[in-house]
Amino acid sequence: MTREVNVSEITEALAEMCIKANHFLSDDMKAALDKAAEKESSSLGRDILSQLQENLDIAGKDMIPICQDTGMAVVFLEIGQDVHLTGGNLEDAVNQGVRKGYTEGYLRKSVVNDPIIRENTGDNTPAVIHEKIVPGDKVRITLAPKGFGSENMSRIFMLKPAQGIEGVKTAILTAVKDAGPNACPPVVVGVGIGGDFEKCALLAKEALTRSTDGHSPLKHIKELEEEMLERINETGIGPGGLGGHTTALAVNINTYPTHIAGLPVAVNICCHVNRHVSLTI
Amino acid sequence: MEYRLNVPFSVDEIRDLKAGDKVFLSGTIYTARDAAHKRMDESLDKDGSLPFDIKGNVIYYMGPSPARPGKVIGSAGPTTASRMDKYTPRLLDLGLLGMIGKGKRSPEVHEAIVRNKAVYFASIGGAGALLSKCIKKSEVIAYDDLGTEAVRKLTVEDFPCIVVTDPEGNTLY
Ligand code: SF4
Numbered sequence: 001m002t003r004e005v006n007v008s009e010i011t012e013a014l015a016e017m018c019i020k021a022n023h024f025l026s027d028d029m030k031a032a033l034d035k036a037a038e039k040e041s042s043s044l045g046r047d048i049l050s051q052l053q054e055n056l057d058i059a060g061k062d063m064i065p066i067c068q069d070t071g072m073a074v075v076f077l078e079i080g081q082d083v084h085l086t087g088g089n090l091e092d093a094v095n096q097g098v099r100k101g102y103t104e105g106y107l108r109k110s111v112v113n114d115p116i117i118r119e120n121t122g123d124n125t126p127a128v129i130h131e132k133i134v135p136g137d138k139v140r141i142t143l144a145p146k147g148f149g150s151e152n153m154s155r156i157f158m159l160k161p162a163q164g165i166e167g168v169k170t171a172i173l174t175a176v177k178d179a180g181p182n183a184c185p186p187v188v189v190g191v192g193i194g195g196d197f198e199k200c201a202l203l204a205k206e207a208l209t210r211s212t213d214g215h216s217p218l219k220h221i222k223e224l225e226e227e228m229l230e231r232i233n234e235t236g237i238g239p240g241g242l243g244g245h246t247t248a249l250a251v252n253i254n255t256y257p258t259h260i261a262g263l264p265v266a267v268n269i270c271c272h273v274n275r276h277v278s279l280t281i
Numbered sequence: 282m283e284y285r286l287n288v289p290f291s292v293d294e295i296r297d298l299k300a301g302d303k304v305f306l307s308g309t310i311y312t313a314r315d316a317a318h319k320r321m322d323e324s325l326d327k328d329g330s331l332p333f334d335i336k337g338n339v340i341y342y343m344g345p346s347p348a349r350p351g352k353v354i355g356s357a358g359p360t361t362a363s364r365m366d367k368y369t370p371r372l373l374d375l376g377l378l379g380m381i382g383k384g385k386r387s388p389e390v391h392e393a394i395v396r397n398k399a400v401y402f403a404s405i406g407g408a409g410a411l412l413s414k415c416i417k418k419s420e421v422i423a424y425d426d427l428g429t430e431a432v433r434k435l436t437v438e439d440f441p442c443i444v445v446t447d448p449e450g451n452t453l454y
Binding site: 044048051052054055056058059062063064065066067068069070106107108109110118120122147149152180181182184240241242243271272273 | 347357360385409427430443
C-alpha cells in the first residue's frame with residue numbers, strides 16, 4: 001500500500017523547523033552546556049559558559065536567533081519507499097520551506113548563488129539536501145542549519161589502513177586543535193570513519209545530528225568517543241578558545257565499511273550552537 | 282583587569298590594555314565582513330576613500346540577522362576574523378585602532394597591530410542574542426546591496442570584549 005504525502009506538508013514543516021532550530025537548542029545540547037558550566041575550572045571559562053546559557057535564554061524568550069549565523073540549511077530526508085509524493089517537485093518544496101522559514105523568521109540569509117561570483121540569493125536557498133529511501137510509509141525530516149565558522153574548520157583525512165586507530169585519533173585531535181578559537185568552542189565533533197571520500201563526510205555530518213548524551217552502539221567506537229572527548233578537553237582550548245577544560249561537549253562517531261586500501265576519516269566540527277530538529281510526517 | 286572605554290579612542294587611551302583584560306566598549310563602532318572589506322579595499326585603490334572615518338575607530342566583524350519589527354537589530358555576534366586578514370594591515374596603517382572578532386590572526390596583522398599600537402578584541406562567538414542587547418542603534422551607511430554584509434554604524438553601550446592582542450603584541454590564544 002502506498003501512502004500519499006503532499007509535498008506542501010514538507011514545505012510547512014520545514015518553515016517551522018527553521019525558526020525553531022535557530023531559537024531553541026535540543027534538550028541534550030542544553031544539558032551538555034549546563035553540565036559543562038558546573039564542571040569548568042577556569043573562571044573566565046565559567047564566565048563564558050554562563051553567558052552562553054544566558055544567550056540561550058534570551059534567544060528563546062525574545063525570539064532572537066541564538067547566533068547571527070543562522071546557517072546554511074542542511075536537510076536530511078528519509079523517505080519511506082511506500083510513500084507517493086504528490087503536489088509538486090520535492091526539492092522545490094524543500095527550498096520553499098527554507099525560504100519561508102528564513103524570511104518569516106527574521107533569519108539571516110547567508111547563501112550566495114555561485115561560489116565564485118558570490119551574489120546573495122536573498123532567501124537562504126538553496127538548501128543542501130540529502131535524500132535516502134528507507135522502508136515504510138513515512139517521511140522523516142531532519143533539519144540542521146550549519147554555521148560556517150565551524151564548518152570552515154572541518155577536515156577530511158584519507159589515511160592508510162596501517163595508520164589504524166592511532167591515525168584516526170591524531171586526525172581528530174589535529175582538526176580540533178587547528179580549529180582552536182575559530183569554531184566557537186565548546187564544539188561538538190562529528191566524525192565519519194570509513195566509506196569513501198564523500199561517504200565519510202556525510203557520516204560526520206549525520207553524527208552531528210545524534211544526541212550528545214548517547215554513544216555509538218559499537219563498543220570500540222563508544223570507547224573511542226569517550227577517549228577523544230577526554231583528550232580534546234585536555235588541550236586547554238576552552239570556551240571561546242580563551243582557555244579552560246570545556247573544549248568539546250561531545251564526540252559523535254559514525255562508521256561504515258570501507259575499501260581494503262583505505263581509511264577515510266572526516267571531522268565535521270560544529271560550534272556549541274549545534275542545531276538540529278527532526279519531524280516525521 | 283577590567284576597563285570601560287569610549288570609542289573612538291586614541292593610542293594613549295588603549296596603551297595599558299593587556300591580553301586577557303575585559304573591556305566594555307561604549308560609543309560608535311562600524312561593522313564590516315569579507316565582502317565589505319573587499320569593497321573598501323577597492324575603493325582605497327580607486328580614490329583613497331572609505332565609507333567612514335577610520336581614525337581611532339573600531340571595526341566589528343559582524344553580519345547581523347534581520348531585526349524584528351520595532352527592534353534595533355537581530356542576533357549580532359562576531360564572525361571569524363582571519364577572513365579579513367588580507368585587508369586589515371592596510372586599514373590599521375590608515376588609523377584603524379580596534380577590531381572585534383573571534384579567532385586567530387595572521388602574522389601580518391599581528392605586526393600591523395604592534396606597528397600601530399592597536400588592539401584586537403574577541404567577543405563571544407555564538408552569543409549573538411546576548412550581545413545584541415548592548416546595541417542601541419544600527420544604521421546601514423554603505424553597501425546596502427550586500428544585505429547582512431553591508432557596513433553598519435552601531436551605537437553600543439557596555440559591549441563586552443576580551444583583549445586578545447594588545448598594543449604590545451601579547452596574544453591570548
Ligand atoms: S561557528 Fe557557530 S556559534 Fe560561531 S558564529 Fe558560526 S554559527 Fe555562530
